[in-house]
Amino acid sequence: MRSLIISFVVMALVVSGWGIFVNYSDKNIHRLMNVIEDDILVSVNAEDWEKASEQIDELSEKWDKQKKVFTFFFDTEDIRDTGFSISRAKNYIKAKNLSLAAGELNLTKEQLEFLHMNELITLDNIF
Numbered sequence: 001m002r003s004l005i006i007s008f009v010v011m012a013l014v015v016s017g018w019g020i021f022v023n024y025s026d027k028n029i030h031r032l033m034n035v036i037e038d039d040i041l042v043s044v045n046a047e048d049w050e051k052a053s054e055q056i057d058e059l060s061e062k063w064d065k066q067k068k069v070f071t072f073f074f075d076t077e078d079i080r081d082t083g084f085s086i087s088r089a090k091n092y093i094k095a096k097n098l099s100l101a102a103g104e105l106n107l108t109k110e111q112l113e114f115l116h117m118n119e120l121i122t123l124d125n126i127f
Contacts, residue, residue, distance in 0.1 A: 021073050022119055028066050029116045035059050036109045040089075044101045049093060052101070056090045074115050082111045 040059065043052035063086055067079050085108040092101035 052093045
């Protein structure tokens with residue numbers, strides 16, 4: 001009986017920890033996605049390259065801070081791919097290439113959403 005209680009307590013701690021991280025990552029990933037959608041893409045589409053460059057640099061800094069935490073929970077390959085996408089978008093913005101910058105920013109946004117969806121507590125993710 002004692003082992004059963006200990007098992008339930010440990011399982012509750014694991015699920016609670018996962019739930020706390022899902023909430024944390026949800027807020028941070030949606031913040032990053034909103035920066036892309038509401039700020040950077042708007043600047044890119046307006047061809048305000050100086051502002052877009054500043055915004056993508058800020059996004060890159062935020063991503064570098066967040067990925068340190070995300071590496072404990074997210075797939076490393078997905079984190080790396082998202083970082084590569086941000087770097088490509090940064091280079092497209094510096095090259096002032098509207099179509100490639102917008103496309104890469106949309107890809108980055110989708111990758112961030114994919115990261116989050118893969119960590120939700122669902123039957124597909126558990127099994």
